[in-house]
Structures are given as C-alpha cells and as structure tokens.
Amino acid sequence: MKLSIPEKEILGHGHLACQGCGAALAMRYALKAFGTNTALSVPACCWSVIDGPFPHSSVNVPLFHTAFETAASAASGIKAGFEVQGRDVTVVAWAGDGGTYDIGIQALSGAAERNDDLIYVCYDNEAYMNTGVQRSGSTPYLSWTTTTPVKHPKDRPKKDIISIMAAHRIPYLATASVAFPEDMIAKFKKAKEIKGTRFLLVFSPCPPGWRTNPINTVKLARLAVETRVFPLIEVENGRNWKLTKKVRKEKPVVEYLKLQGRFKHLTEDNVAEIQENVNREWEILMDKVGKDE
Amino acid sequence: MKKVMIGNYALSYGAKLSRAQVIGAYPITPQTEVVELLSEMCASGELDAKFIKVESEHSAMAACIGASATGARTFTATSSQGLALMHEVLHWAVGARTPVVMGNINRALGPPWTIWTEQTDSLAQRDTGWMQVYAQNNQEVIDSVIQAYKVAEAVQLPAMVVLAAFVLSHTSETVDIPEQEKVDEFLPSYDPEYKIDPDNPHAFGGLTGPDGYFELRYQIQKAMEDALAKWEEIGREFGDLFGRHYGLVETYKVEDARELIISSATLASTARGVVDELREKGKKVGLLRIRVFRPFPAETVRSLLSAVDKAIVVDRNISFGASGIFYQEVKATMYNEKNKPPIFGVIAGLGGRDVTVKDIMNIYEDVMKQDEPKSDIIWKGVKI
Amino acid sequence: MPEKTEKQIVYERVKDMPPLAVSLYTMDYNKTGSWRNIRPVINYDKCISCMICWKYCPDVAIYLEKFEKDGKEKYKPIIDYEYCKGCGICWTECPVEGAIYTEEEAG
Numbered sequence: 001m002k003l004s005i006p007e008k009e010i011l012g013h014g015h016l017a018c019q020g021c022g023a024a025l026a027m028r029y030a031l032k033a034f035g036t037n038t039a040l041s042v043p044a045c046c047w048s049v050i051d052g053p054f055p056h057s058s059v060n061v062p063l064f065h066t067a068f069e070t071a072a073s074a075a076s077g078i079k080a081g082f083e084v085q086g087r088d089v090t091v092v093a094w095a096g097d098g099g100t101y102d103i104g105i106q107a108l109s110g111a112a113e114r115n116d117d118l119i120y121v122c123y124d125n126e127a128y129m130n131t132g133v134q135r136s137g138s139t140p141y142l143s144w145t146t147t148t149p150v151k152h153p154k155d156r157p158k159k160d161i162i163s164i165m166a167a168h169r170i171p172y173l174a175t176a177s178v179a180f181p182e183d184m185i186a187k188f189k190k191a192k193e194i195k196g197t198r199f200l201l202v203f204s205p206c207p208p209g210w211r212t213n214p215i216n217t218v219k220l221a222r223l224a225v226e227t228r229v230f231p232l233i234e235v236e237n238g239r240n241w242k243l244t245k246k247v248r249k250e251k252p253v254v255e256y257l258k259l260q261g262r263f264k265h266l267t268e269d270n271v272a273e274i275q276e277n278v279n280r281e282w283e284i285l286m287d288k289v290g291k292d293e
Numbered sequence: 294m295k296k297v298m299i300g301n302y303a304l305s306y307g308a309k310l311s312r313a314q315v316i317g318a319y320p321i322t323p324q325t326e327v328v329e330l331l332s333e334m335c336a337s338g339e340l341d342a343k344f345i346k347v348e349s350e351h352s353a354m355a356a357c358i359g360a361s362a363t364g365a366r367t368f369t370a371t372s373s374q375g376l377a378l379m380h381e382v383l384h385w386a387v388g389a390r391t392p393v394v395m396g397n398i399n400r401a402l403g404p405p406w407t408i409w410t411e412q413t414d415s416l417a418q419r420d421t422g423w424m425q426v427y428a429q430n431n432q433e434v435i436d437s438v439i440q441a442y443k444v445a446e447a448v449q450l451p452a453m454v455v456l457a458a459f460v461l462s463h464t465s466e467t468v469d470i471p472e473q474e475k476v477d478e479f480l481p482s483y484d485p486e487y488k489i490d491p492d493n494p495h496a497f498g499g500l501t502g503p504d505g506y507f508e509l510r511y512q513i514q515k516a517m518e519d520a521l522a523k524w525e526e527i528g529r530e531f532g533d534l535f536g537r538h539y540g541l542v543e544t545y546k547v548e549d550a551r552e553l554i555i556s557s558a559t560l561a562s563t564a565r566g567v568v569d570e571l572r573e574k575g576k577k578v579g580l581l582r583i584r585v586f587r588p589f590p591a592e593t594v595r596s597l598l599s600a601v602d603k604a605i606v607v608d609r610n611i612s613f614g615a616s617g618i619f620y621q622e623v624k625a626t627m628y629n630e631k632n633k634p635p636i637f638g639v640i641a642g643l644g645g646r647d648v649t650v651k652d653i654m655n656i657y658e659d660v661m662k663q664d665e666p667k668s669d670i671i672w673k674g675v676k677i
Numbered sequence: 678m679p680e681k682t683e684k685q686i687v688y689e690r691v692k693d694m695p696p697l698a699v700s701l702y703t704m705d706y707n708k709t710g711s712w713r714n715i716r717p718v719i720n721y722d723k724c725i726s727c728m729i730c731w732k733y734c735p736d737v738a739i740y741l742e743k744f745e746k747d748g749k750e751k752y753k754p755i756i757d758y759e760y761c762k763g764c765g766i767c768w769t770e771c772p773v774e775g776a777i778y779t780e781e782e783a784g
C-alpha cells in the first residue's frame with residue numbers, strides 16, 4: 001500500500017506536546033510538506049514549549065523564538081534577510097490563535113497588506129492554551145474557558161479570520177484539519193510554490209484545553225469538518241472562494257459538541273442556537289464559493 | 294566629500310555607507326527624513342537593501358531582529374513614542390544577540406503631545422542592554438553609525454546612535470561623508486557564528502530555566518564590558534582612517550580643571566562655550582562630554598572626577614521620583630572613590646526648552662556659591 | 678544536523694555554553710514513553726498495513742519497516758515504546774477491529 005503522505009519524518013520525537021496534541025500533528029504534517037529548507041518564526045504559544053528547552057530542539061529546522069505579537073513581523077525580517085543574501089528559504093510564521101487573531105493580528109495584517117513573501121500558519125486550538133486555557137478571539141461561541149467560565153461562557157462568535165485575511169487580497173489562503181492530512185499537505189505544498197503572503201489555518205484540537213479525551217483528537221478534527229463547523233476551503237486573491245471538501249450529508253453539530261468538556265454546560269437551546277449559527281455561516285460560505293466576489 | 298546636511302540625513306548616509314541590507318522602519322516626527330531618504334536610496338538602487346515598510350515600531354524592531362538573525366546587517370530609526378513602543382522588542386534584540394543599529398532622535402514623551410527634544414526616551418531604555426552613543430553634531434552622527442556597526446558586530450549587542458530632535462535632526466551642518474571604499478575597509482561584511490540557516494538548523498531563544506538563564510545574562514554583561522575597550526579601540530581605528538578620533542567620552546580643558554561640567558550631546562556643545570568664557574575669566578573649568586552612555590564609562594568618569602573639587606551634571610532628562618539620569622549614574626559611580634567631589638545635578642531643557650550659554654553660566658555661578666548640593670535636582674529654566 | 682544526547686544538557690559553566698541561547702541538540706534524550714498509562718499494541722495478524730496509525734501519530738512514535746509480501750513492497754508499523762505517549766489516537770483511528778488493542782501500562 002502506498003503511503004498517502006510523505007514518508008520522511010522531519011519532526012523528531014521526544015517533544016513536549018501533551019498526549020493527543022493537534023498542534024504537534026499539525027507541525028509534523030507541515031514539515032513533511034515544506035521540507036528542510038524552511039525557517040520557522042514562532043511567537044509565544046504552545047510550540048514555544050513543545051519544541052523543547054535550550055539547548056535542545058525537536059523540529060530539525062531553524063526555529064526562531066520571537067515575542068508574542070511578532071510572528072509575522074519577525075518572519076518578514078527573516079525572509080528579507082535571506083533575500084538580500086540571495087538565498088531562497090521557505091519562511092514560515094507558526095503561531096497559535098492568540099498570536100494570530102488577537103495580539104499578533106497587527107503584524108499579520110501589516111505583512112499581508114505588504115504581501116510579504118512568507119507563509120503564515122495558525123494552528124488553531126481556540127484559546128490561549130499555553131497560558132492555561134484563557135479565551136481568545138478564536139474561542140467559539142458558548143465555549144467554556146478559564147476566563148469565560150460556565151456562568152458566563154464566551155458570548156461572542158469566533159472571529160472570522162478567514163474573511164479578514166481574504167480582505168487583504170493575499171494570493172492564497174486555506175483552511176485545513178489534522179484529520180485530513182492529505183488535504184492539508186497538498187495545500188501546504190501548493191502554498192509553498194506561491195509568492196506573497198499565504199495564510200493557512202489548521203484546526204488543531206487540544207485535549208486539556210477542550211476537556212476531551214486525547215484518543216479523540218483526530219475524530220474531533222474530522223467531526224468539525226463533517227458538521228460544517230470548520231469548512232475546508234481555499235481562497236485565491238481574496239476573491240475566488242473554493243470549497244475543497246464537500247459536506248453533503250452533514251452531521252448534526254451535537255455529535256461534535258458532546259465529546260467536549262468545554263461544551264458540557266450547553267443546554268438544548270444552546271445547541272440549537274449553535275446549529276442555527278453553523279447553518280447560517282455555511283449558507284454565507286456557499287454564496288461566496290464558486291463565485292467571484 | 295563634504296555636504297551640508299541635517300542630522301537625519303547623516304543617519305541615512307551612515308546606514309548607506311555601512312551597507313545596511315535590511316531596513317524595517319516606521320515614520321515618526323522628527324525622524325521621518327531618515328526613512329524617506331533611505332526609501333529613495335533603496336528605490337534608486339543607491340542602497341542595495343530591502344526596506345520593509347512596517348506598520349509599527351514594534352514590528353520594525355522585530356523585523357530587524359529576524360533579518361539580523363539570518364546574518365544580514367540591519368538598520369532602523371525612531372524616536373520617543375516609537376522607541377517606547379519598541380521597548381519589549383529592544384529587550385528581545387539584546388537577548389537574541391542581534392547587532393541591530395538604530396538611530397534615535399531624542400524627543401520628549403507625551404502626553405501631552407510634544408515633538409521637541411529631551412533625552413528621557415532613550416535613557417529610559419538604559420536597562421535593556423542596548424549600547425548608546427550620544428552625538429553632539431551631524432558629523433559625529435554619521436561617523437558613529439559606522440563605528441556602531443563595528444562594535445555591535447564585535448560584541449553581538451545592538452547599538453543606538455542618539456541625536457537631539459531639531460537641534461541636530463533638522464539642523465544643517467557640514468558633514469564630511471566618509472568614502473565608501475574606506476568604510477568597506479573599516480567595516481567588513483557581517484558573518485555571525487550562529488544564524489538562522491536551514492543547512493545548520495538551530496532553535497534560537499528556547500525555554501531556559503533558572504539553571505541556565507543566569508549565565509546567559511552574565512554573558513551579556515560581559516559583552517557590554519568588552520564593549521568599553523572596543524569603543525575606544527574602534528574609535529581610534531576610525532580616527533586613523535578618517536582623521537576624526539572618537540572615544541567613550543570627550544574631554545575639553547580638563548587637564549588642570551578644578552571644576553567639571555558634565556553633560557552629553559548638544560548640551561555639551563553649549564557647555565563648551567561656557568568653559569571657554571570661564572577660562573577667559575581665569576576659572577579652571579573643564580568639560581566632560583559623555584558620548585557612550587552604555588556601557589557606562591565608569592573608570593573614565595571616576596578618574597576624571599577624582600581629580601576635581603566640584604562637578605556639575607547637566608541633564609536634559611529626568612527619572613521621575615529620583616533625579617536626572619546622567620547625574621544618577623555619575624554620582625553612583627563615584628560613591629566608593631576616595632576622592633569624591635560634591636556633584637550637583639541640574640535638570641534643564643525638558644520638552645525642548647532652550648538651554649543657552651547664559652543658562653549654563655548661571656548654573657555654574659550658582660553652584661560655585663554652594664559647598665554641598667542641597668537636593669538631587671537643581672531646576673534650571675522651569676517657570677516655578 | 679543537531680546532535681543526539683543521552684541526557685538533557687544542563688551546562689556546568691558559562692565557558693561551556695554557546696554565546697547565546699541557541700539549541701544544538703535534539704529531544705531524543707526525552708523518553709516520553711514514560712508518560713503512558715495505556716499502551717497500544719499492534720496485532721500483526723489482523724494489521725492490514727493501511728498505515729493510518731503511523732499517519733496520525735503526533736509524537737513520531739510509530740515507524741515504518743518495509744517488507745515484501747506476494748512480490749509487493751509493504752510497510753509494517755512498529756510502535757516505538759520509548760516515545761509513545763499512549764494518547765490512543767492510533768487505537769481510535771485503526772479501521773480494523775482488534776488490529777490495535779490497549780493494555781494497562783505496567784508500573
């Protein structure tokens with residue numbers, strides 16, 4: 001049987017990710033797609049710790065740790081540094097949702113507006129996990145986090161980072177899920193060959209943060225797509241939206257929610273409301289897909 | 294080649310001659326001419342560099358650090374609010390041991406909004422580990438940028454060349470532009486031992502516990518201490534090549550001085566006029582201009598102050614709740630010396646209020662009537 | 678390439694250290710197998726070499742061994758118990774009933 005993803009391992013073992021970490025899986029796939037001629041710019045996030053303590057590292061590519069807000073700006077600098085020295089290196093900003101949706105959004109927006117030649121990957125575990133599960137702009141509606149406790153869960157929807165990035169008219173952006181590595185690696189390889197700012201959002205379940213069993217990480221990453229909570233799409237130049245995985249017989253969102261402790265407090269009305277929101281967002285997406293805006 | 298130029302352009306020319314390769318900068322009054330001229334130089338090809346038009350000063354410094362970590366020579370410039378915004382990342386440049394060179398136009402901090410000169414912005418960064426050079430004229434600005442690269446790359450610490458808002462940044466002076474070939478001879482290309490390089494992958498700045506962090510900080514302090522000798526050595530080397538010698542400090546008529554006026558940058562230029570006038574009246578006064586403030590030239594300051602009876606430090610800055618900053622540091626460095634003259638600390642010119650020869654003359658005359666300072670701050674020129 | 682070490686490096690003296698916080702070694706020293714409570718075990722009689730377990734391991738703790746069967750080149754997944762954290766993803770994702778089963782980790 002032929003392997004459906006590249007065989008060579010670039011990420012090493014012994015790294016410090018929790019059992020069942022979606023972010024670790026995302027890095028494993030990303031490195032298979034990008035190859036070793038890659039430099040990572042990593043702001044404060046889980047991967048600041050997962051890679052390992054000084055003087056050790058598990059990724060086997062250069063990894064530049066940088067301040068929280070600066071994933072994109074440091075990456076812009078790294079890319080420029082290579083360019084002026086005549087070197088062609090794949091420069092990747094690798095950040096969590098905190099460093100992307102919130103504190104890092106200015107630098108990301110700046111880099112995207114300039115169309116700086118870098119790949120920005122956000123592994124999205126939907127809260128500030130490294131600091132202990134506080135809410136982020138990416139935390140979904142009604143989710144528990146330590147700063148949105150059960151008595152007052154998150155009362156705002158997940159920030160629509162895809163529309164924000166599409167509005168920057170960057171050449172390529174895509175969403176991916178660790179349950180679909182073939183799709184993810186294909187998108188990452190495609191992104192690698194494009195010049196300009198490329199934004200990749202990877203759905204990365206977090207067992208301790210979501211209060212889920214580590215055994216379910218891939219299952220949840222699959223259910224998110226199958227319930228239409230996290231559509232797999234590509235957008236080119238901010239205008240050409242494509243659905244890369246059709247979900248015709250979508251599963252009810254409760255299948256996804258019921259496996260997660262962070263949604264344990266939901267009432268039936270809450271679940272119904274979430275289902276309505278998912279349905280509405282899907283309709284809005286279908287309007288964009290296959291149609292130039 | 295001599296050219297009349299404002300201080301801001303002297304910074305741009307300094308970066309150009311040093312062959313800066315990546316510039317990440319954000320405009321702020323009164324620095325804008327620096328980045329405008331650099332943009333033109335990059336666009337015309339006169340400077341072979343990539344100019345990242347970042348969206349804030351915080352990103353400017355982050356971009357410079359990233360580029361420097363790949364082995365590229367980097368430059369940026371800012372002032373006041375922009376420098377304050379960069380603060381977090383200034384620390385990062387030091388810990389990452391990236392020899393970024395930056396021009397800072399000393400401008401007072403708001404609120405209230407102000408654009409006029411004061412040194413508090415750069416001095417408030419004195420704990421970060423950045424080397425700091427205070428220039429007194431535009432010639433020194435261009436010369437110091439070139440020297441800063443050499444020292445910074447030798448000790449692997451970033452450096453800022455500091456000049457006064459408007460008094461230098463927008464004042465035209467004659468500048469002898471060093472020849473490119475000579476600068477190339479003086480400043481070879483940057484080639485760090487450890488850099489971001491897929492052929493030799495490393496992680497940079499990984500998590501370090503109490504069992505390792507202390508030593509990394511010790512290394513930075515050691516680098517700062519090495520820099521003391523480097524500034525002198527490289528200042529001499531520069532002088533041999535270009536005819537203008539520089540050091541950690543500049544002394545003027547100190548050989549037989551009984552009193553010392555201690556200041557920096559353009560205030561020191563003004564004080565030099567005062568020293569001349571006083572000397573004509575038979576007063577044995579000398580001037581100590583502190584040029585390199587970080588690393589602090591402790592030994593030099595101590596040996597000069599030990600030889601006099603009185604010292605006056607003129608600060609165009611303030612550390613609220615304490616005193617003027619040059620004053621604080623000069624006083625502290627003298628504490629363990631056997632010969633400790635009384636040191637008077639004057640704060641003048643905050644927010645760009647003019648400090649004239651007459652003002653400094655009055656300061657001198659007032660201080661000479663006192664044996665010991667009554668307080669840590671003598672306010673000069675504020676409308677109390 | 679970064680060197681492997683037996684143990685985590687904690688420098689004795691400043692002079693042994695690089696001039697900045699640069700990582701020169703891998704994480705191989707860190708045997709994350711000690712994290713396990715549950716150990717996944719592959720039953721090679723049932724395993725169809727679909728490689729889904731290898732595909733979904735976040736910890737690079739399953740490696741491939743090539744072998745030939747009926748003139749075809751096939752892969753055999755081998756769990757590296759030095760590093761397997763016991764997350765159970767391989768067990769959950771395995772499509773064949775009983776091809777991976779779990780055991781309590783001893784001690």
